[in-house]
Amino acid sequence: MEPKRLVLSKISSSYYSEDRKLAVLNRVSLDVKAGEFVSLLGPSGSGKSTILKIAAGLLKPDRGRVFANGREVTGAVKVGYMPQQDLLLPWKTLLENCALPLLAEGKPRAESHRRVEKLLPVFGLAGFEGYYPGQLSGGMKQRAALLRTVLIDSNLMLLDEPFAALDTITRENLQEWMMSILHRFNRSVLFVTHSIDEAIYLSDRIYMISDRPGRIVTELMVGLPRPRSRTVVTSSRFLNYKQELMGALAGA
Amino acid sequence: MKKKSLNNILPLGIILALLALWETVCRVFAIPDFFLPTPSSIARALAGNLPLLLKHTTATFYAVVAGLALAMVVAVALALTMDRWPLAKRALYPPLVISQAVPIFALAPIILIWLGVDLKPKIAVVALVCFFPLAINLVEGLEQVNPEALDLMQVMQAGPGFIFQSVLLPAVMPYFFSGLKISATYSVMGAIIGEWLGGSTGLGVYMTRSMYSFKTDHMFAAILIVVVLSLALFKLAGFLAWLFMPWERVQSKE
Numbered sequence: 001m002e003p004k005r006l007v008l009s010k011i012s013s014s015y016y017s018e019d020r021k022l023a024v025l026n027r028v029s030l031d032v033k034a035g036e037f038v039s040l041l042g043p044s045g046s047g048k049s050t051i052l053k054i055a056a057g058l059l060k061p062d063r064g065r066v067f068a069n070g071r072e073v074t075g076a077v078k079v080g081y082m083p084q085q086d087l088l089l090p091w092k093t094l095l096e097n098c099a100l101p102l103l104a105e106g107k108p109r110a111e112s113h114r115r116v117e118k119l120l121p122v123f124g125l126a127g128f129e130g131y132y133p134g135q136l137s138g139g140m141k142q143r144a145a146l147l148r149t150v151l152i153d154s155n156l157m158l159l160d161e162p163f164a165a166l167d168t169i170t171r172e173n174l175q176e177w178m179m180s181i182l183h184r185f186n187r188s189v190l191f192v193t194h195s196i197d198e199a200i201y202l203s204d205r206i207y208m209i210s211d212r213p214g215r216i217v218t219e220l221m222v223g224l225p226r227p228r229s230r231t232v233v234t235s236s237r238f239l240n241y242k243q244e245l246m247g248a249l250a251g252a
Numbered sequence: 253m254k255k256k257s258l259n260n261i262l263p264l265g266i267i268l269a270l271l272a273l274w275e276t277v278c279r280v281f282a283i284p285d286f287f288l289p290t291p292s293s294i295a296r297a298l299a300g301n302l303p304l305l306l307k308h309t310t311a312t313f314y315a316v317v318a319g320l321a322l323a324m325v326v327a328v329a330l331a332l333t334m335d336r337w338p339l340a341k342r343a344l345y346p347p348l349v350i351s352q353a354v355p356i357f358a359l360a361p362i363i364l365i366w367l368g369v370d371l372k373p374k375i376a377v378v379a380l381v382c383f384f385p386l387a388i389n390l391v392e393g394l395e396q397v398n399p400e401a402l403d404l405m406q407v408m409q410a411g412p413g414f415i416f417q418s419v420l421l422p423a424v425m426p427y428f429f430s431g432l433k434i435s436a437t438y439s440v441m442g443a444i445i446g447e448w449l450g451g452s453t454g455l456g457v458y459m460t461r462s463m464y465s466f467k468t469d470h471m472f473a474a475i476l477i478v479v480v481l482s483l484a485l486f487k488l489a490g491f492l493a494w495l496f497m498p499w500e501r502v503q504s505k506e
């Protein structure tokens with residue numbers, strides 16, 4: 001059996017404001033195994049982003065336990081966490097923003113910049129390295145944030161709707177590229193998305209989460225063989241998965 | 253381009269027109285110089301006393317620079333303390349505000365008793381009027397730091413030094429510089445007040461002496477220098493902001 005990179009066990013979580021309590025997650029259990037790509041689907045406000053924050057150790061759940069790479073999570077852990085907002089630092093250029101994870105590790109500046117520069121073309125960002133976030137489009141910022149996330153040295157990635165602001169072609173290019181590097185580096189991913197098609201196409205497994213307070217309503221193994229080609233989206237197996245998920249989403 | 257030059261010329265024209273009006277009114281009504289000197293006699297007082305004025309200006313300027321530096325150190329230390337410990341913020345805010353509510357002149361005797369005369373009380377007064385806008389702005393700036401950006405630093409396992417220089421410092425810079433613009437403008441006034449309290453050199457001393465000897469034109473010359481110095485420091489603060497925040501430059505161009 002493959003080792004589990006991430007385990008969330010019976011997580012309940014709420015946000016507290018003034019004297020009100022908002023229950024967001026209700027006994028959520030999920031896991032991501034080594035090299036696995038797992039998607040999290042669910043309606044808006046169901047607590048998907050909250051799950052990622054808890055998995056990264058940035059938010060303490062009311063109840064339940066979290067394990068990442070075999071160790072219990074008590075504080076922030078080093079993971080490739082990409083928040084829903086791109087969160088590029090406005091005072092750093094695209095190049096400097098992307099190099100942050102390397103510089104934070106104490107890598108020399110020149111080497112860090114070189115590594116980022118090599119990846120820029122893949123993300124369609126070549127030529128924009130000197131731009132500040134205020135000068136970039138929404139999709140460009142998202143791609144830069146993804147590039148930065150990939151450079152965080154961890155075999156677990158937590159991605160919160162990384163492709164939401166992208167056009168179809170850019171989105172598909174980045175999806176292909178992601179699949180190839182994940183395969184190459186044996187990285188595990190917990191991936192939040194609103195797109196059922198994207199989830200099926202990319203995932204080994206999909207969790208469907210209910211409306212708030214979120215709980216897992218469906219778990220679906222995607223048995224499509226890899227490597228997958230785009231034509232798979234018209235296969236009857238793909239459509240069956242889609243139907244099943246749409247049904248679950250309607251009931252969620 | 254054309255609009256910009258017009259924007260520069262217009263205020264200058266208004267000032268010149270006002271000066272001309274002032275000069276005319278003084279002459280037409282034969283107002284005595286000790287009551288209200290004409291711009292031309294102020295200019296003469298200025299030109300005729302340059303070395304002496306320069307000496308006093310230098311003395312004032314030293315106090316301003318030293319006081320501002322002291323204010324920055326105090327403000328940064330206070331702001332960091334208040335941001336780090338919420339209890340410190342609640343405890344320190346009221347005395348901070350009180351320190352500004354008490355008139356400087358009421359504090360004057362105490363300052364003199366504690367610090368003696370001349371340079372030290374001057375610096376103290378400058379620092380007292382300057383640290384407040386800096387500290388308040390810094391505290392607010394630290395409050396505004398995006399907690400999600402700090403989260404991001406956490407998952408990169410960045411050290412405190414790295415977080416400080418890549419997130420906290422740049423995030424508070426705009427707040428710091430808007431505080432500095434206010435402080436820099438007040439600083440000269442602070443030094444003048446300090447010199448009135450008790451001093452032997454400086455523009456404040458020069459103004460007092462001119463007043464007692466009814467050399468109102470000399471006094472106005474000193475006031476003119478104070479104004480120019482304050483404006484220059486204000487502009488300098490703006491320039492430093494421009495220099496240290498290249499990212500703001502790019503955005504404001506759009």
Ligand SMILES: Nc1ncnc2c1ncn2[C@@H]1O[C@H](COP(=O)(O)OP(=O)(O)OP(=O)(O)O)[C@@H](O)[C@H]1O
Pocket residue numbers: 015016017022024042043044045046047048049050051084212
């Ligand atoms: N910092 C916070 N303080 C208080 N309530 C919050 C906070 N963050 C999220 N919530 C609430 O928790 C609930 C779940 O939020 P979350 O961001 O996890 O949803 P989501 O599933 O990611 O939604 P979306 O698909 O729209 O991104 C929402 O109702 C939201 O209002």
Ligand SMILES: [Mg+2]
Pocket residue numbers: 048049050084160
């Ligand atoms: Mg979300």
